[in-house]
Every structure is written in C-alpha cells, then in structure tokens.
Amino acid sequence: MIIAVPKEIKNNENRVALTAAGTEILKKAGHQILIEKNAGQGSGISDQDYNKAGAEIVNNKKELFDRAEMIIKVKEPLQEEYDLFKKDQILFTYLHLAADKKLTEALKKKGVTAVAYETVQSEDGELPLLTPMSEVAGRLSVQAAAAFLEKPKGGSGMLLGGVPGVKPAKVVVIGGGIVGRNAAKIALGMGADVTIMDIKQSTMRYIDDIFQGQIKTIMSNNAHVAEEVSQADVVIGAVLIPGAKAPNLVTEKMIKTMTDGSVVVDVAIDQGGCIEGTYPTTHDNPVFTKYGVIHYSVANMPGAVARTSTFALTNATLSYIKKLAAHGYKEAMLNDYSLAKGLNIYQGEIFCQAVAESFGQEYRSIDNLLKSWQ
Structure with missing residues (x-):
C-alpha cells in the first residue's frame, strides 16, 4: 500500500x-x-x-x-x-x-x-489511540496552569505548591479519566491541593486507591461543581464522551465566582469544550481573560x-x-x-x-x- x-x-x-x-x-x-x-x-x-x-x-x-x-x-x-x-x-x-x-x-x-x-475502542472500553495524547495533555494542562498563575502572565501570583507556612493552590479536576488522572498526578507532584470530580463511584474509588487518599474525590453534579469551582485557583476540564461533543459542565456563572487571576484549562476544547465560554486558542496566543479568569484552551496541546x-x-x-x-x-x-x-x-x-x-x-x-x- x-x-x-x-x-x-x-x-x-x-x-x-x-x-x-x-x-x-x-x-x-x-x-x-x-x-x-x-x-x-x-x-x-x-x-x-x-x-x-x-x-x-x-x-x-x-x-x-x-x-x-x-x-x-x-x-x-x-x-x-x-x-x-x-x-x-x-x-x-x-x-x-x-x-x-x-x-x-x-x-x-x-x-x-x-x-x-x-x-478506536477496545472490548474493555479503553481508547488505545487517544490514551497517549490524553496522558500528554493532562500533564501539560497543569504545567500551563502553573505558568499562567504567575503575576507577569496575568495570574493571581500563586505558586502552585505553595511553600512552608503558605497554603498551596487549589486545583479542581473535572473528569477522572486518563486526562484527569494525569493532571492530578502532576498537580499533586507539584504540591497542590488537588480534588477530582467524576460521576462514577468506581472511578473515584480507583483514584482514591492509586493516590492513597492524597487526592480528594467528590461526586460530580451541578451543585458540587459550582461549590468547588468557586474555591479553585485552577480548574482543569477533562471530560470526555467518546466521539461526542463535550458537555458544558462548568458554566460562565460558575466562572464569575472565581478569584481574579485564577486559571481554567479546557482540555476538551477539540471536542467543543466542557467549560462554557471557551473557544479554541493557539500556541501563539494560548489564553484569553474573561470575568477576570485566565482561560487556556489550546486545541492541540500535545503539539507543544x-x-x-x-x-x-x-x-x-x-x-x-x-x-x-x-x-x-x-x-x-x-x-x-x-x-x-x-x-x-x-x-x-x-x-x-x-x-x-x-x-x-x-x-x-x-x-x-x-x-x-x-
């Protein structure tokens, strides 16, 4: 051929x-x-x-x-x-x-x-060709968020992991799949206070097990998402429905409750985005600010x-x-x-x-x- x-x-x-x-x-x-x-x-x-x-x-x-x-x-x-x-x-x-x-x-x-x-989907529901790029994007999402939290880049001036005597940034990851787990892994490794939200109890049990309780797990529903987003310094949108357009789980109303200089990263943007109000950006111009919150929504993150x-x-x-x-x-x-x-x-x-x-x-x-x- x-x-x-x-x-x-x-x-x-x-x-x-x-x-x-x-x-x-x-x-x-x-x-x-x-x-x-x-x-x-x-x-x-x-x-x-x-x-x-x-x-x-x-x-x-x-x-x-x-x-x-x-x-x-x-x-x-x-x-x-x-x-x-x-x-x-x-x-x-x-x-x-x-x-x-x-x-x-x-x-x-x-x-x-x-x-x-x-x-492409295996019998056990895994997506073998999406997985490697989801791993990359999940890890990159936290690197990007950490960078844009810096004051010279428009952020609130928080160090993701804090220092002794100063609390770390609160990172909320919405979606406990490959992207979400990899984002959480890097955020935890950098010393952040990490919460993952998902709709499946089995997913949250798995995450609690592999991270040995170091990451908080909360059932994802509208009320819980609104509460967690309002307290977050970083929100990572990591929701995937195979082949389908991503649902907007984080609304603009929720974004308005975040502190100025906070960061949201919409990893699902190539599937339409799971954070309301985001649109595809590029590596040349990766962010925009709306309601005082920095939005990072590069559609080909692993290209970096x-x-x-x-x-x-x-x-x-x-x-x-x-x-x-x-x-x-x-x-x-x-x-x-x-x-x-x-x-x-x-x-x-x-x-x-x-x-x-x-x-x-x-x-x-x-x-x-x-x-x-x-």
Whole structure:
C-alpha cells in the first residue's frame, strides 16, 4: 500500500504521524512510504532520517495526496486540505468530527474512508489511540496552569505548591479519566491541593486507591461543581464522551465566582469544550481573560511537546496502520472490531452515532456494514 504522511499545517502543530522507526517497519513489510518534505522537522526527525528508513520525500503536498492510498495524520484536515482528498482514500487521524460539521460534510462529499484515532475502542472500553495524547495533555494542562498563575502572565501570583507556612493552590479536576488522572498526578507532584470530580463511584474509588487518599474525590453534579469551582485557583476540564461533543459542565456563572487571576484549562476544547465560554486558542496566543479568569484552551496541546508526543503516538497507532496497510480496511476491520469502531465516514455516510447525533443526522450501523462485507 502507498502510505502518505503530510506535514501538519495547524498552528504550531509540530507532531508528525510516523517516526523514522515506524517508517522502517512499514517499509520492511512491503509498503511504500511517502513523507512530505520537512514533515518531521518539528519533532526532531529529519528528511534524511526518513530516507535512511526507506521513505520517499515528496516536495509537493498535492502530489503526496494524489499518489496516496492511505493518508495518516495527527490532526484533523484543515479547510485548505479538503480538496486534496479523493474518493476511497483511507484517512487515519484524530478527527473530532462532532465539533466540526464543515469537515464532516467535506469528507462525506469526497467519499473518503475516514477512521478516527479517538473512536478506536477496545472490548474493555479503553481508547488505545487517544490514551497517549490524553496522558500528554493532562500533564501539560497543569504545567500551563502553573505558568499562567504567575503575576507577569496575568495570574493571581500563586505558586502552585505553595511553600512552608503558605497554603498551596487549589486545583479542581473535572473528569477522572486518563486526562484527569494525569493532571492530578502532576498537580499533586507539584504540591497542590488537588480534588477530582467524576460521576462514577468506581472511578473515584480507583483514584482514591492509586493516590492513597492524597487526592480528594467528590461526586460530580451541578451543585458540587459550582461549590468547588468557586474555591479553585485552577480548574482543569477533562471530560470526555467518546466521539461526542463535550458537555458544558462548568458554566460562565460558575466562572464569575472565581478569584481574579485564577486559571481554567479546557482540555476538551477539540471536542467543543466542557467549560462554557471557551473557544479554541493557539500556541501563539494560548489564553484569553474573561470575568477576570485566565482561560487556556489550546486545541492541540500535545503539539507543544512534539517529540514526546510523536513517539508516543506512533507507539500506539503503528499496529493499526500495519493492519490497514496489509489487509485493506475491510479485512482489517472484519478481523479487529476495535478498529471498526474507528470508522466515522464511509462512502458519504456517517458510521459514528455520536457524530451523527451532534448534527441531527442519520447514522449507519457499523455492525450491518461489517455483515455486508462478509
């Protein structure tokens, strides 16, 4: 199969979808790998590294797309890339379609077979391709919050961990999944007073166990969230509903109760955001201030630590890329139901229920599609 890796064009998106080591593995399996010139530069992977691994460097993005049978990316395509796709191409990347109707319609119109990293789901409910970037984003969220609490950056002037005799900052993490646990781990390590809120008792028991009671756990409901947010110096929004638009759990009314110079970080912004009033920002201009509270809502947070993120992503995606390339999408999905759950768009129709419901559209059953392929 001809596999193409474009250079990402989202603001400050320095990740790349494949490492040189991953390229070598795919090349040895008999596949042709096309890498757009300088695609790996932001992750510290040179064109020479890819050449040594057996890839062909392509200077022109249109040529890259024209020749590709499968395109692997990191972030969702931007509008200037829509016309580059052609019918029956496989697109394998983070899509987050529930928050992007224009992209959804473009992929439907083009007849692309669009497989989303974030909806590949194992039998136990885990999201193996979302996990590594959730780990990165969760950890980064606290680094960002700590930085923007500093007075020169507009914050309240609090040191996250305090010092002896001075209380630490109060960090409230909403959502006890991968993002939330990783945010809590870093906040606790920096000495903050940490609370995690979630709707599942089992999640809170697990968190209480692994952190040995060092992190407070509180049931997430509107009244409890309002109370905790009003007392917080930092709020991390870490809510995820696989494939769906994130619900607004922190309202603007709650934000107004926070102290001036406090910080909120909306890690769910690429799924529409779970903090009301946030909108996607960039690494060039990562924050805005509203009601005296600093809002950090960069939609591609892991791009800031691109080298770590690129290697972590390839570690997770490579086995699925190998299956798609070796067998084609039909056989690969028939043999691996977790991969089949990643199918979002196929032949102009939506196969992810959460995406369809976001736009009030009809969706097709992946189970019926798989039966038709047998």
